[in-house]
Amino acid sequence: MKPNELNHGFAPIYNNRTEILILGTAPSVISLKKQQYYANPGNQFWKIIFDILSVTDPLDYQQRIEYLKLHRLGLWDVYAKFERKGSLDSNFSTVIPNDFSQLLATSPIKLIIANGKLSYKEALKNQTLQNMPILCLPSTSGANNAQMTQRKIAWHEALSMIH
Numbered sequence: 001m002k003p004n005e006l007n008h009g010f011a012p013i014y015n016n017r018t019e020i021l022i023l024g025t026a027p028s029v030i031s032l033k034k035q036q037y038y039a040n041p042g043n044q045f046w047k048i049i050f051d052i053l054s055v056t057d058p059l060d061y062q063q064r065i066e067y068l069k070l071h072r073l074g075l076w077d078v079y080a081k082f083e084r085k086g087s088l089d090s091n092f093s094t095v096i097p098n099d100f101s102q103l104l105a106t107s108p109i110k111l112i113i114a115n116g117k118l119s120y121k122e123a124l125k126n127q128t129l130q131n132m133p134i135l136c137l138p139s140t141s142g143a144n145n146a147q148m149t150q151r152k153i154a155w156h157e158a159l160s161m162i163h
Contacts, residue, residue: 006081006094007032013065014074018107020159023123024115026079026095029086036061037075042142045115048152049073052159073159074107076100078122092118100128113137113158116144 009026024037031039038045039061046064050057053071058064068075076098083094103109112132114120116139123134137158138144138151 006083006096009077009080009082009098010035010037012074012076012098012103013037013068014076014103014107014109015069016107017072018069018074019072019110020113021074021076021103021107021109021111022113022115023119024075024077025092025119025122026077026082026084038140040142042145043140044142044145044148044151045140048140048155049159051152052156074103074109076103078119078126095122097122097126100126104128104132111135115140 007026010031012021014021027037028040028043030041031037033039046057049068053067055067058067078097079092079095080098081094081096082092085091085093109132112123112129112134114123114134114136117136120134120136123129135158137154138147140151140155144151
């Protein structure tokens with residue numbers, strides 16, 4: 001990345017049936033390289049989701065995305081553009097938030113789940129999301145794996161409605 005050049009986040013994953021939007025902060029360095037949400041093997045996002053869905057993780061990224069859509073789940077991040085050293089949320093120096101208006105206008109989102117404290121804080125500040133219920137869940141990041149049991153319970157409880 002050149003000086004003063006911001007990283008770009010990914011497009012949202014959703015369709016006209018998406019009811020739950022899961023929001024992270026921004027893609028990690030590994031996710032940016034692979035151009036995939038939650039591509040860092042230390043991140044437990046996909047494992048948690050497929051445990052909850054009681055489905056074997058297909059490991060293929062496109063199949064993972066199709067499973068999310070099938071179960072009315074969407075993915076996006078709070079930041080559209082950002083500058084960050086490494087992948088930790090504590091290292092953001094410049095951020096530009098996403099505009100959620102188009103997504104909310106084209107899908108029946110009923111709940112936003114923030115994947116971690118920073119995405120929750122940023123979602124609460126976003127004017128477009130002010131009338132949406134927003135739930136803060138423990139981050140699926142590998143940096144939070146010491147809280148694995150509590151995190152898994154919280155995610156299971158929050159997403160139990162998708163079954």
